[in-house]
Amino acid sequence: MSEKKKQIVEAAAKSFSLFGYKATTMDQVAKMANVGKGTIYTFFKSKEELLEDIVSSIISEIKYEANEAVDARLPFNENVQRVLQRIFTFRKENELTIKLLQEVRDIGTPAVRNVMKRLDREMIAFIREKIEEAMAKGEIRSCNAELTAFLMFKMYIALHVDWEKEHEPLSPQKIAELFDLYLLKGLSLR
Amino acid sequence: MSEKKKQIVEAAAKSFSLFGYKATTMDQVAKMANVGKGTIYTFFKSKEELLEDIVSSIISEIKYEANEAVDARLPFNENVQRVLQRIFTFRKENELTIKLLQEVRDIGTPAVRNVMKRLDREMIAFIREKIEEAMAKGEIRSCNAELTAFLMFKMYIALHVDWEKEHEPLSPQKIAELFDLYLLKGLSLR
DNA sequence: ATTTTGACTAAATGAACATTTTGGTCATTT
DNA sequence: AAATGACCAAAATGTTCATTTAGTCAAAAT
Structure with a gap:
């Protein structure tokens, strides 16, 4: 698994468990993962798939x-x-x-x-x-x-x-x- | 149990089972029971108590x-x-x-x-x-x-x-x- | 060439306000 | 004394509009 993907998953998991799924925005995940938002969509086709x-x-x-x-x-x-x-x-x-x-x-x-x-x-x-x-x-x-x-x-x-x-x-x-x-x-x- | 009370309970039960509790209005119950709305409140102190x-x-x-x-x-x-x-x-x-x-x-x-x-x-x-x-x-x-x-x-x-x-x-x-x-x-x- | 990005868009959300509905009361009627 | 329905405050609902957000893509970075 690529380093970027790992960062994204880690950031999303942290944000989901801190604020919940609904209250987590993709912008926020991108920020937390130190990644452009578009990058997330090269690994996951939607927020739901990320979850x-x-x-x-x-x-x-x-x-x-x-x-x-x-x-x-x-x-x-x-x-x-x-x-x-x-x-x-x-x-x-x-x-x-x-x-x-x-x-x-x-x-x-x-x-x-x-x-x-x-x-x-x-x-x-x-x-x-x-x-x-x-x-x-x-x-x-x-x-x-x-x-x-x-x-x-x-x-x-x-x-x-x-x-x-x-x-x-x-x-x-x-x-x-x-x-x-x-x-x-x-x-x-x- | 008074005749009026019986009518009210019967009407409310019918309306609750037809439309649900939320969708039933007290005006409607009064109409169905052939009773003034105030009469309902001489028997029950609230809609919830009626339920x-x-x-x-x-x-x-x-x-x-x-x-x-x-x-x-x-x-x-x-x-x-x-x-x-x-x-x-x-x-x-x-x-x-x-x-x-x-x-x-x-x-x-x-x-x-x-x-x-x-x-x-x-x-x-x-x-x-x-x-x-x-x-x-x-x-x-x-x-x-x-x-x-x-x-x-x-x-x-x-x-x-x-x-x-x-x-x-x-x-x-x-x-x-x-x-x-x-x-x-x-x-x-x- | 390939990967990464963030400005961009269409859709969703929600805040603010207007309107309607409804539970409950009570002065009046029966 | 019992029953009523017009009335009222409050809650629900509808509407508008500005903001936010998921997802895209042309351009930039590697």
Whole structure:
């Protein structure tokens, strides 16, 4: 990747996470990146594509970190929890992710909405892969992997995000315990 | 309840479910109810209170229907499914509920947002009661009833509403089966 | 020749102002 | 004592116009 492109992506990522997508102007990105505005358009065909590119990097980063959390020697239920834990910790701690989720909630910028929807879809696809691997290895009983991944993701959103809207937050331990009790019982072989 | 009040509530309910809360004017409600506008304000102190009153009736109606679906001779897992099934069928078929949920999604009218939030809370409280009864009877193992009711509700939303946004809808049978497999396994005594 | 640039344009945004609509009141009527 | 609708302040909506901004491209820099 060219030096200029790197500067642009870095500047845009910083500006998006500081001010949000809508409040970031291409002039500003150009200034921050020490680049003419036209240069940005030699690498990205639009502001939206620039955002998409940055979010793609984030998705890769999350997948990488989630994979790092996997320990092949541990059983499926431990690993799936580690993966989900990692995904949601990222969601809660990464500045850019926080800002973009905020923007969807408060303003509903369509471009940001779409890109965050894709992030969710990709996380579900990632979990689905883990489920399919576990099924192939006979670690869990056979099930609809897409549906199961979807439910796991939704349940984590419920416990991590929705519950806190009206109650005291749940500790990671409590979440793990609940997840194990409710969702993983149904997948266990016996 | 006085005849005039009945006319007002009926007219408002009809107008809300036809045009939504925001697009309904008090003049219109008065016209439809064959009543002077001032009369409305002898029964309700604001437009919002009128909506709240109507939604309270809906909540009572749902609770009544959900209770009707309960058969004391059946086991807890059957009954809780019947209750949830009834709640979500109502959500999907009642014109007013449909319109109000639409309005929250598309416009986000605060008054409607609040009232629908209350509806959700009351549904969760209702399920919670059923769980506490089952716990008292020793039908299910001990658990945090509020948290369990919350998760059941969220899971039904996920299966009934969210899943359909990107996939083919699930049949009621499939939903029941999934619910039983994942959520109720964790509550069974053995 | 190739890359980079910023002045330029068409479209979007939003500030400021005018106009209309609407929730709620209350003096009057029934 | 109950019901009403003309009335009002405030909120919503429409309009205008100056500013801002995403994206382009001819010219400059390398």
